[in-house]
Amino acid sequence: xxxxxxxxxxxxxxxxxxxxxxxxxxxxxxxxxxxxxxxxxxxxxxxxxxxxxxxxxxxxxxxxxxxxxxxxxxxxxxxxxxxxxxxxxxxxxxxxxxxxxxxxxxxxxxxxxxxxxxxxxxxxxxxxxxxxxxxxxxxxxxxxxxxxxxxxxxxxxxxxxxxxx
Amino acid sequence: xxxxxxxxxxxxxxxxxxxxxxxxxxxxxxxxxxxxxxxxxxxxxxxxxxxxxxxxxxxxxxxxxxxxxxxxxxxxxxxxxxxxxxxxxxxxxxxxxxxxxxxxxxxxxxxxxxxxxxxxxxxxxxxxxxxxxxxxxxxxxxxxxxxxxxxxxxxxxxxxxxxxxxxxxxxxxxxxxxxxxxxxxxxxxxxxxxxxxxxxxxxxxxxxxxxxxxxxxxxxxxxxxxxxxxxxxxxxxxxxxxxxxxxxxxxxxxxxxxxxxxxxxxxxxxxxxxxxxxxxxxxxxxxxxxxxxxxxxxxxxxxxxxxxxxxxxxxxxxxxxxxxxxxxxxxxxxxxxxxxxxxxxxxxxxxxxxxxxxxxxxxxxxxxxxxxxxxxxxxxxxxxxxxxxxxxxxxxxxxxxxxxxxxxxxxxxxxxxxxxxxxxxxxxxxxxxxxxxxxxxxxxxxxxxxxxxxxxxxxxxxxxxxxxxxxxxxxxxxxxxxxxxxxxxxxxxxxxxxxxxxxxxxxx
Amino acid sequence: xxxxxxxxxxxxxxxxxxxxxxxxxxxxxxxxxxxxxxxxxxxxxxxxxxxxxxxxxxxxxxxxxxxxxxxxxxxxxxxxxxxxxxxxxxxxxxxxxxxxxxxxxxxxxxxxxxxxxxx
Numbered sequence: 075x076x077x078x079x080x081x082x083x084x085x086x087x088x089x090x091x092x093x094x095x096x097x098x099x100x101x102x103x104x105x106x107x108x109x110x111x112x113x114x115x116x117x118x119x120x121x122x123x124x125x126x127x128x129x130x131x132x133x134x135x136x137x138x139x140x141x142x143x144x145x146x147x148x149x150x151x152x153x154x155x156x157x158x159x160x161x162x163x164x165x166x167x168x169x170x171x172x173x174x175x176x177x178x179x180x181x182x183x184x185x186x187x188x189x190x191x192x193x194x195x196x197x198x199x200x201x202x203x204x205x206x207x208x209x210x211x212x213x214x215x216x217x218x219x220x221x222x223x224x225x226x227x228x229x230x231x232x233x234x235x236x237x238x239x
Numbered sequence: 240x241x242x243x244x245x246x247x248x249x250x251x252x253x254x255x256x257x258x259x260x261x262x263x264x265x266x267x268x269x270x271x272x273x274x275x276x277x278x279x280x281x282x283x284x285x286x287x288x289x290x291x292x293x294x295x296x297x298x299x300x301x302x303x304x305x306x307x308x309x310x311x312x313x314x315x316x317x318x319x320x321x322x323x324x325x326x327x328x329x330x331x332x333x334x335x336x337x338x339x340x341x342x343x344x345x346x347x348x349x350x351x352x353x354x355x356x357x358x359x360x361x362x363x364x365x366x367x368x369x370x371x372x373x374x375x376x377x378x379x380x381x382x383x384x385x386x387x388x389x390x391x392x393x394x395x396x397x398x399x400x401x402x403x404x405x406x407x408x409x410x411x412x413x414x415x416x417x418x419x420x421x422x423x424x425x426x427x428x429x430x431x432x433x434x435x436x437x438x439x440x441x442x443x444x445x446x447x448x449x450x451x452x453x454x455x456x457x458x459x460x461x462x463x464x465x466x467x468x469x470x471x472x473x474x475x476x477x478x479x480x481x482x483x484x485x486x487x488x489x490x491x492x493x494x495x496x497x498x499x500x501x502x503x504x505x506x507x508x509x510x511x512x513x514x515x516x517x518x519x520x521x522x523x524x525x526x527x528x529x530x531x532x533x534x535x536x537x538x539x540x541x542x543x544x545x546x547x548x549x550x551x552x553x554x555x556x557x558x559x560x561x562x563x564x565x566x567x568x569x570x571x572x573x574x575x576x577x578x579x580x581x582x583x584x585x586x587x588x589x590x591x592x593x594x595x596x597x598x599x600x601x602x603x604x605x606x607x608x609x610x611x612x613x614x615x616x617x618x619x620x621x622x623x624x625x626x627x628x629x630x631x632x633x634x635x636x637x638x639x640x641x642x643x644x645x646x647x648x649x650x651x652x653x654x655x656x657x658x659x660x661x662x663x664x665x666x667x668x669x670x671x672x673x674x675x676x677x678x679x680x681x682x683x684x685x686x687x688x689x690x691x692x693x694x695x696x697x698x699x700x701x702x703x704x705x706x707x708x709x710x711x712x713x714x715x716x717x718x719x720x721x722x723x724x725x726x727x728x729x730x731x732x733x734x735x736x737x738x739x740x741x742x743x744x745x746x747x
Numbered sequence: 748x749x750x751x752x753x754x755x756x757x758x759x760x761x762x763x764x765x766x767x768x769x770x771x772x773x774x775x776x777x778x779x780x781x782x783x784x785x786x787x788x789x790x791x792x793x794x795x796x797x798x799x800x801x802x803x804x805x806x807x808x809x810x811x812x813x814x815x816x817x818x819x820x821x822x823x824x825x826x827x828x829x830x831x832x833x834x835x836x837x838x839x840x841x842x843x844x845x846x847x848x849x850x851x852x853x854x855x856x857x858x859x860x861x862x863x864x865x866x
Contacts, residue, residue, distance in 0.1 A: 107812045113833055141264055148261035156254055163250040186812035212724040212840050219847045381828055390834045394841060401845065407852030408864050414779075414845040421786055421838045422773065428831060429766075435824070436800045482864045618767045 077131035087129040102202035105195065107186040112198040116205025123210035127217050137214070140207045147204030154193055154200070168192035188216040245684060248292040249304045249325040249378055252335060254372055255285045267360035275350065278363050282346050285370070286339045293332040297739060301328035303380060311735050324442060326380035329739030330697070333591070334504050336736070341497045342370050348606055348714025349490035352613055362402060369395040382431050382441045385505060386424065389470070392498055393420035400487040400495075408436045412482035419479050423466045430462040443512055449616075452517045458546035460518065463509050470502030473564060474534040477557050484553035484633055489609015490714070492549070493602035496556060500594055503560070507591075510742040511574070524572025531564030532670060535677045542650045542684050547618050548608045550602070551688060555644065558677060565674065566590020566659045569666045578729045582662035584741065589658030592737045596651045596725060600643035602720040607637045610707045610715070611692065619693050620696055623702035627693035634693045636715045641689055643722055645682035651722060655728035758799035765792035768863050779856040783839065790835040797828045 078084065102115030127133065158165035168176050169192030177189035188195075244251070259281030266570040267274045346366070353362060370393030379385050397420065401413035435441055437456070438449045451457060465476065472480040480499070484492050510523060538558025545551040572589030610633050617623055627634045643650040656678060665669035708714065725732050763789055772785030801824035807815055809822040850856055853863075 087502055109810060113829070138268065142268060145261050145264040149258065149265065152254060152258045152261060156258070158307075162304065162306060163247070163254060164306065182817060183811055183814035211842075214844065216847065219851075231385075383830070387830060390838070394837060397839065397845075401848075404848055410845055410848045410852065411861055412864055414842070414861075417838070417842055417845065418773075418782065418786065421842070422789070424834075425789050425793050428794065431827075432793070432796050432800055435797075435827075441823075486795070486864065581790070738853060742759075 079129050079131075087125055091122050091125065094125070095119055098122070098202070098206070102185075102198050103188065103195065106191040107188070107200040112201025113205050115198075116202040117209060119202070119206035120209030120213065123206075124213050126141050127213060132218075133210075133214055137211070139184050140214075144207035144211065146205050147200045147202075147207065151197055151199045152206070154196055166192040166194070168196070180204070243605065244288075245291055245295050246302070246304070247467045248288045248295070249327045249331070250306065251374055252285060252292060253286045253378065255281060256286065256371040256374070259743075260364045260371065263360050263363045263367070274360055274363060278346060278366075281367060281497060282343050282370075286343060289332075289335045289339045289365070290328055293336055296327055296329060296332045297735060299324070301743060303327070309642050311480075315649055319505075325378050325379035326443070327378070329736075329741070329743035331378045331597060332507065333736055333740045334501065335374060337500070337595045338370065338494075338497045340717070341494050341598055341602050342366075344499075344602060344606070344714045344717040345490035345493045346714075348493075348609070348711050349488070350710040351469055352490055352609060352711060353488065356403070362399070365395045365399050365402075366491075366494075369399060369498065370489075373494075373498045373501045376504050380443050382434065382443070382446070386431060387426055389427065390421075390424050390504075392501065393417070393424065393470075393517060396420075396483075396495060396498055398490045400483050402488055402491070406486070409486040412486035416483045418471065423469045424461050427466045430459040430466075433459040442552060443508070447513050447515060450514065450517050456514075459520065460509075460514060460523070464506065464523075467502045467506035467509065468530060470499060470559050471506065471535075472499050472502075472560055473530045474537045474557065474561075477538075478631050479536070479546045480557055481553040484547035484556065484605070485547060489606060489612065491525075492605040492609070492719075496605070496685045497598050499556075499560075500598060502595065503563060507744055510571060515745060520574045520652060521572050524568050524570075524574070527564050527568030527571055528670065531561040531566075531568055532673055533561070534558060534564060535561030535674065539677050539680045539684065543680065546620050548611065548620060548623075548688065548692070549618070549682070551620075552604055552608060555684070556597075558681065559601065559644065561677075562632070562656065562659060562674065562717050563590045563593050563597070565663060565670065565736050566593065569663050569670075572666070585658050586662035586666070587744075588664060588733060588737050589655050591740050592658065592729075592733055593652075593655040594731075595736070595744050596643070596722075598716055599722045599725065600640045600650075600652060603636055604640040604644065606711070606715045606718065607633050607640065610711055613711070614707055620688065623692045624695040625693075625697045627695075628697050630693075632706050632712055633715075636695070636719050637689065639719050639722055641685040643726070645685055649681070649726055651725040651729060654726070654733075719722040758795065758802075762792050762796040762799070763859075765795070777858050779849070779861070781860065782858075783842050783846065786842070787835070787839060790831070790839075794828045794831050794835075797824050797831065800824050 084115070097119070098115045100115075101118060102112060105111030155164045158167045168174060169190070170176055170178060175189060175191050175193070175195050177187060178189035179187075179190045183218040259277055259298045263274055263277060266277055304327065306323045306325070323370050349362075349366075353359060356362070359555040369392060372388050372395060376385060376392060377390030379388060394417075397413045397417040401410045402417060403409050431441070433455050434446065434450075437453070438446060440446055440449065469476040469479075484495060487495060510527075514523075535558050538556075538561060542554035542558065543553050545554060566586045567590040570590065573583040576583075611623070611626065611630070612618060614630065615626070616625065639650070643652040646652045656674070660671050660674060663674065769785045769787075769789035769792060772788065775783050776782060799822050801822070803820055806818045806820045809819040809825070813831065846856060849861060853861055855861075
């Protein structure tokens with residue numbers, strides 16, 4: 075079932091994956107300073123998966139890992155929101171204190187400091203993880219269904235059940 | 240660390256299904272029994288929080304919950320201006336109670352109903368997401384948050400309808416449902432844009448204070464009424480309901496009924512709370528009444544000619560939605576006038592009481608239809624027959640559901656329909672007569688269905704000893720118990736559950 | 748001609764034109780993929796409408812990092828648009844998965860053939 079492209083394409087892909095993923099992580103981490111954030115960075119990371127699928131033809135045996143990554147990202151998102159239940163849910167309990175992302179934000183236009191923001195960058199990271207995993211899963215399942223040039227058909231019902239968003 | 244659970248209960252009602260939905264794939268990697276246990280545990284915890292919130296609403300009063308704010312209650316227009324609010328009042332309490340009862344009955348039922356399917360962890364996740372979406376739709380106090388939960392509910396409902404992907408018809412029904420729901424959501428977004436561009440706020444309460452009856456407001460109201468009638472399944476926007484209800488798995492259909500009714504709840508909130516007396520309520524009331532009459536009549540006449548069990552029940556669901564629209568439409572038409580005290584309030588209470596009655600007995604009927612299909616594998620009425628010899632419990636539940644839907648005393652359908660008949664007659668006698676004729680036709684249709692499924696000699700092709708497995712019977716028992724409970728004490732239900740909902744809609 | 752008025756309302760005219768194109772595609776085309784493309788065009792029109800509601804004359808984008816001035820557009824509409832884009836992505840993915848499965852079961856993606864529910 076392998077549908078690999080030529081050696082040139084595969085080598086360039088190996089090379090290009092790293093800048094794409096680094097750019098995606100940059101977008102995710104700086105979500106509270108510049109336009110970007112969880113969804114946008116996750117979509118960029120998922121485009122590296124698209125490149126891998128086109129170049130190599132399949133992603134190997136990592137389907138369950140991607141599914142667990144997605145579930146883990148979402149669970150941590152809800153748990154972080156629930157920990158603020160001291161005052162209300164989704165309350166930003168890390169902002170301004172000296173904790174992980176706590177730092178005081180200067181007023182007005184400034185150059186942007188990463189160590190501020192409170193729970194917002196944490197949630198960005200988990201949402202980025204989840205979106206990257208979910209979009210990669212969608213791309214992979216769709217690419218398995220629509221392969222035209224194979225000789226034997228992929229089994230009809232077992233593969234086609236991944237229809238949630 | 241003192242956490243006031245009661246104040247936080249609206250958020251916890253929403254957070255618990257979401258958390259358990261996302262935990263299910265992680266637990267499924269470890270063990271399968273854990274996933275099933277997590278399913279029931281999540282629903283029972285959610286039922287606990289719903290009970291706490293309902294008790295607080297009925298004894299103390301209503302309150303709002305601000306997400307991410309410093310204090311729990313909004314301290315004026317500035318602090319809650321930009322934040323997302325959840326409102327806990329009579330409407331949200333009643334809708335959450337309806338959803339919880341249906342979801343628990345359907346979950347116990349689906350323990351054996353879906354046992355042979357693969358991919359069950361996705362079923363559990365989607366079920367939790369649908370429950371969270373419908374809860375969000377009725378609990379929210381913000382228009383854009385409503386759009387988000389509307390889309391969550393429609394996406395997860397469509398995925399659940401198509402769950403049996405080895406049948407082509409289920410996927411086709413889900414595709415049609417999804418396309419129409421998405422286009423409805425886009426029109427919804429346009430009308431939110433109209434309201435936001437004019438007033439700059441999206442909160443129900445602030446918008447209700449600021450709204451005037453300009454032309455753009457009327458266009459936005461028209462779009463909102465059409466989209467929400469599409470979600471609830473009123474004629475002439477009902478085309479998605481028969482396909483979706485008949486092709487979904489049995490337990491999912493019982494919760495889909497409540498999901499469609501969430502559209503009705505939101506419609507009432509929009510028309511009463513948001514617009515109130517800013518527009519001419521007589522005209523809008525008559526439009527809602529006409530939608531109700533059309534739904535009742537066309538629903539039951541199309542149900543008389545159907546040949547498949549679940550499609551027939553789906554058309555009856557459309558017809559019963561007409562009763563709810565009729566009752567509330569009459570209340571809307573006399574809003575602010577002195578006749579409201581005479582009969583308008585009774586009409587509204589009848590319409591709203593019919594919502595929870597309908598969820599109970601319609602859910603029960605769909606579960607029995609699912610049990611018949613599970614046991615025999617046949618969907619058409621012509622091929623069924625003589626099942627009363629072996630499926631005695633299912634026949635008993637079907638009789639309870641059929642008598643309740645036809646409005647036979649002393650069941651709960653009769654109680655709410657009597658309130659509607661009494662008050663609508665004083666508004667306009669013709670409407671009440673049409674409602675009674677529709678009720679008689681409903682009874683005729685269900686007598687025909689009962690006879691052709693359960694009566695008759697034993698059919699040797701499909702005869703099989705014994706009834707359906709015990710978890711399915713347990714799920715049906717829960718819903719039947721609530722039907723009988725509401726039949727025995729309708730007055731207590733109306734004064735404790737329905738009246739706070741009607742008052743919360745702004746009807747004094 | 749009142750050029751100023753036309754320039755000020757040009758985003759809204761674009762929204763109407765895009766929405767109508769999308770609606771006509773959904774109503775009158777028979778190929779399922781074209782219907783889904785029409786839905787995508789309608790989603791883009793709705794997002795453009797939400798973003799163009801927030802603009803005020805002479806104000807800048809609401810980003811504090813290296814900002815030019817502190818007169819900024821109110822970012823509520825931008826948040827609504829982001830949410831709507833994500834929802835649009837999820838619904839498009841689900842619709843396309845349904846079309847793939849229908850092609851496998853029915854063999855065609857013409858709406859005249861995908862009609863077996865009524866039997």
